[in-house]
Amino acid sequence: MKIISLNIRGFGSGKESKFGDVKSLCFVERPSILALQETKCHNLVDNWLFGLWGSSDCGYVQKEMVGKSGGQLLIWDKSIFEVSSELIDDFFIAIREKWKKSGNESIIVNVYGPHDDANKCKFWDSFDKILCIDGVSWVICGDFNEVRDKSERLNCEFLDNRAKRFNEFIDRNSLVDIPLGGRKFTRVSDDGMKMSKLDRFLVSDDFLNLWTDLKVVALDRSVSDHCPISLSDGEVDFGPKPFKIFDDWFVVEGIDKVIADSWSGPMGGNRKDCVFRNKLKRLKGDLKEWSKVHFGKLDSEIETVKKVVTDLELKAEVGCLNDEKRAKWLNSRKTWMEKEKIKTGMLKQKARVR
Template sequence: MNYSNVDWVIGGDFNEVRNQDERKNYVFIERRANMFSNFIDSRHLIEIPLLGKRFTRISDDGSKFSKLDRFLVSESFLNSWGDISVTSLDRRTSDHCPIILKDMNKDFGPKPFKIFDLWLECIDVELVIVDAWNKEIKGSRCDCVFRNKMKNVKEALREWSKHRYSNLDVELDTWKKTVENLEIKAEQNTLTDTVREEWLNARVKWLSKEKEKEKAEMLRQKARLNCIAEGDDNTSSFHSTIRRKNNSSNIRGLNLNGKWEEKPTVIKEEVHKYFSHIFENKQTTIPDFESLNSLHFNTLDPTDVLMLEAPNHESELWNAIKDCEPSKAGLDRMASI
C-alpha cells in the first residue's frame, strides 16, 4: 500500500473489533482493538458505516454478537465514487451476515436552499437577490407567495453562480486534464525537456487555481472546517472530509419492522410520521382564574415584609457596630437601629 498509487478496497472478516460497543456478551480485549485501529489509521483507511444491522456475526446459540465484517477504503477511492454504503444481508446457513458495498444515488427531491459566505462579499449579489425578490407574484395566499419568492431567489442565485464561477471550474478542469495526459505519456515514453517543462507548468497552474481564495473558501465551507493549519491547504483533504460527512450524515435507509427499506418515498414518509408525532398538538387543560384563586401559596410573614420594604440602614448599622462596646448599652443601640 505504501509503494503503489492506486485505490484500495479491503473487505471481509477481520476477526477483530475496534471498540467495546462492537461486541455483546464477549470478553473485550482493549489491546487487540487498539492494534486493529492503529493499523487502519496508519494506512489512512476509512471505514464505511454499516447499515441495517449492528452486528455481523452471531454465535450458534444466539447469545454472542460481534461486528467482525467491514469494508475499509482509501481516501482516493472515496473521492472517486459517489455516496457509497455498506449494507448487511440476511444470514442463512452461516454464522456471519454477508455485507455488500454499493454506490447509492438516492433522489430525495429538491435540495435545501444554501448559500456560500463568499457570495456575500460580491457587490452584485445583493442586486440579484433584490431583483428576484421584487418580481411580481400572482396569488392570494401569503405562504404561496413567500414560497414562490424564495424559488425566484434560488433560481437567480443558481444562474448567477453558474455565470460567476463557471470559468474557474473550466480552467481548473483544463489544467487537470493536461497534467493527467502528460503523466500518462511519461509512463510510456521519456519526455523531452520541452514537454516536461509544459507538464510542470500545467501542474503549477492547476494547483494554484485550486488554492485560489474563491475555490478554497467554498471547499472550506462544504467541509465545515473553520481552522486550517498553515501549509495544510490542499483540496484533497477538503474533498475527503466532504465525502466522509456525506457518508455519515446521509440517510441511506431505515429498518422498519425488521425490513430494510431504501426507497426515498418510504424514508420520507416515515421521517414525516416521526416528526409529526413529536410536534402534534396535544390536548392540554388551561387553568382559569377561579382555579388559580383556589390555590394556596406560601407567603412571607407581615413582619418580614416590612423589614424587606424598610429603607437601607446598612451604613448606619455598621457605624453603630464599630462604636459600640460589647455591653448592654451597645446592644440596645444596635437593636434600636
C-alpha cells in the first residue's frame, strides 16, 4: 500500500509543463492512490488522466479550480480498491473505498486548506461533521496550509492561535499525525529562505491497526515548491519465527554481549509493537553476522583438521609418531570431534529433530 500526496502548484498552461514530472513519479513510486492539490485545472479528460497515471485501470474524482486557484485530484488503482461513494467539499475531496484484499473500508480525504482565518474555521467544522462516520478507518492527506508548532516553520510567521485550533482538531477526532521522514519541511519558498511543514498524513487508530508499520517520507522535490509525501506500509514476512538460534552458539564467549548491545541500541518508531518488531529484525541481522564469523567456515575447518588427523595416522602406519606429533594428533582429533558435534547439533535443530 502506498499513498502519495503532492501540491503540484498548478499543471501550467496546456497542462503539459508538469505532466511529465507527475507521470514519472507514478511510474517510479507505483502508488495505490495519488492525491494532488492546487491543480489549477478545469475538467480533465479521461485520456489525459490515464496517461498521467500510466494505465486506464484507475478511478478518479476531481474538483475544478475556483477563479485562478485551487483544484484537486484523487486517483486510485481499481484493482486494489472498490469505491462506493465520493464527496466533494469546498476544501477537500474524499472517497469511501473497500480494500479488495482484506474487505476493510476506509475513507481517503485529499485536503487543500484555506489561508484566511474565516475559512479555516469553516474548514475544521466541515471535517468534524464527516469524521463522525463510524465503522471505517480514515486517512486525511494533503496541504493543510497550517502547522502544529513553531518548529514546523523557518523564517515564517507563526500564529499560535491557528496552531492551537489545528491541534485541537487532531485531538478531538483522535487522529494520529505520523512522523515525517526524509525531510523536516515539505514546502520551500521560491527564494529558498522560507520553509514550512504544511503537508502531512493524519490517520485514525483503526487505519493504523490495519498495517504492520506505517511510514511517511518526504520524497525529492521537483518543479513544485512542495515535496511529494508518501505513506506506505513496512510489512515484512519473517516466516514462522523471527529467527533461529542454535544451542551451540552459547558455548562461544561473547554472544551475550552481541545480544545485549543489539537490543539496547536506539530504535525509532511511533508504535511500541513496531519498535519491538524492528528490534527483533536488527537482532536477527546482528546474530547472522556473528554466526558467519564463528560458524560460517565450519565445514572447511572440519575438513582441515580431518586432513591433519588422516595424514598423521598414515605416518603412524609406517613408523611410530614422536610425542610432539602424537600430541598434535590428539588435539586435532579432539577439535574435529567438537566441530562435528556442533555441526550435527545444528543439523538436528534445522530439521527440528531432538
